[in-house]
Amino acid sequence: MVLALGAATLLVAGGARSQGPSIPQTPPDTVVDLTYEAPVDVDTAGLPGPKQPIFYRHDIHAGQYRMQCRYCHAYVDQSASPGLPSIASCMGCHLIVGTGNPEVQKLREAFASNTPIEWVEVHRVSQFVKFPHMRHVVNGELDCKECHGQINRMPQVYRHASLKMGWCVDCHVTKEYKDEPGRPVTSDCSACHY
Numbered sequence: 001m002v003l004a005l006g007a008a009t010l011l012v013a014g015g016a017r018s019q020g021p022s023i024p025q026t027p028p029d030t031v032v033d034l035t036y037e038a039p040v041d042v043d044t045a046g047l048p049g050p051k052q053p054i055f056y057r058h059d060i061h062a063g064q065y066r067m068q069c070r071y072c073h074a075y076v077d078q079s080a081s082p083g084l085p086s087i088a089s090c091m092g093c094h095l096i097v098g099t100g101n102p103e104v105q106k107l108r109e110a111f112a113s114n115t116p117i118e119w120v121e122v123h124r125v126s127q128f129v130k131f132p133h134m135r136h137v138v139n140g141e142l143d144c145k146e147c148h149g150q151i152n153r154m155p156q157v158y159r160h161a162s163l164k165m166g167w168c169v170d171c172h173v174t175k176e177y178k179d180e181p182g183r184p185v186t187s188d189c190s191a192c193h194y
């Protein structure tokens with residue numbers, strides 16, 4: 001076990017970079033706690049949020065191993081919808097790491113048979129709403145946790161915020177545009193609605 005963890009840490013620290021996409025040198029999402037260890041046994045029945053087809057854990061990857069959000073959500077700075085990582089990006093590590101784990105086994109089978117994983121959607125605003133994700137994290141300089149909560153402590157992702165209109169507007173009225181200091185962020189109906 002100690003040996004397995006040692007190899008895993010090495011992979012996170014170096015090996016993965018030569019195999020997967022390069023890890024952007026952005027500041028960490030949250031205050032880095034070098035001592036955090038994700039719980040080994042979790043009561044899956046009691047977890048908030050939808051059950052996923054594979055029990056992928058942010059508390060292990062982004063928490064304990066401190067992987068950057070952008071390693072997997074690579075388009076978050078460019079796209080209106082950042083999207084989810086491909087299986088290939090997992091396999092840089094999981095060809096070797098966790099082969100005895102039944103959840104990792106499911107991942108490896110999906111990879112071998114070229115079957116996409118049908119992750120269950122957690123966040124979605126209605127079609128009549130415009131939400132430019134990249135504007136918020138780039139110009140707005142907002143940390144992921146402002147809207148998604150402490151993802152790096154979640155064994156299973158759940159909705160931290162309501163995503164309702166009041167939630168959007170309540171933040172907008174307290175913020176200003178980066179390019180136009182002093183001007184509050186929009187409350188115009190047409191800015192957010194088609």
Ligand code: HEC
Binds near residue numbers: 058
């Ligand atoms: C090793 C890859 C990986 C890393 C690192 C990672 N994620 Fe994820 N993320 C995933 C996968 C896979 C899913 C889909 C399964 C799920 O919801 O757990 C996901 C789902 C999500 C979702 C929910 C998507 C939806 O359907 O609404 C959010 C929000 C999210 N991640 C934010 C983050 C944040 C914030 C960080 C950094 C603290 C992060 N992720 C780090 C792989 C990753």
Ligand code: HEC
Binds near residue numbers: 061067085086094098
């Ligand atoms: C940088 C390396 C790395 C990448 C990339 C990576 N993982 Fe992992 N993963 C790990 C490590 C390390 C563990 C912990 C293994 C252990 O404790 O034995 C782990 C554990 C897991 C587990 C088992 C969780 C448990 O209950 O113990 C699953 C399932 C998993 N990863 C899925 C994924 C998925 C899906 C992706 C891609 C979205 C992914 N991993 C990407 C390193 C990685």
Ligand code: HEC
Binds near residue numbers: 084133136144146
């Ligand atoms: C201002 C609030 C806000 C911030 C900050 C934010 N998100 Fe989101 N995120 C949302 C909303 C709202 C959605 C649902 C978007 C939709 O329905 O199009 C979402 C959706 C997602 C999804 C689901 C995938 C998809 O394509 O819809 C992922 C993954 C995600 N966010 C990751 C991140 C990461 C990583 C960060 C930090 C780099 C981040 N978010 C910062 C509000 C935010």
Ligand code: HEC
Binds near residue numbers: 125131132172
């Ligand atoms: C935590 C704060 C926060 C939340 C929550 C938030 N926003 Fe924003 N939003 C901002 C900031 C800050 C900007 C301005 C970024 C900049 O400087 O360009 C912005 C910009 C925008 C813009 C671009 C406005 C323009 O003038 O072009 C739209 C559209 C938008 N947000 C929609 C939404 C929607 C829809 C929601 C809810 C689903 C939401 N926002 C939730 C902080 C937030």
Ligand code: HEC
Binds near residue numbers: 168
């Ligand atoms: C900052 C973004 C934002 C602004 C500004 C905004 N809305 Fe919304 N609006 C939303 C979001 C997000 C929802 C909820 C969509 C959902 O449930 O997925 C919503 C929902 C609605 C709904 C559907 C009913 C409901 O309450 O869910 C109506 C009608 C509506 N808005 C009208 C307006 C009008 C009129 C204005 C201008 C006075 C306005 N909106 C300004 C983001 C915004």
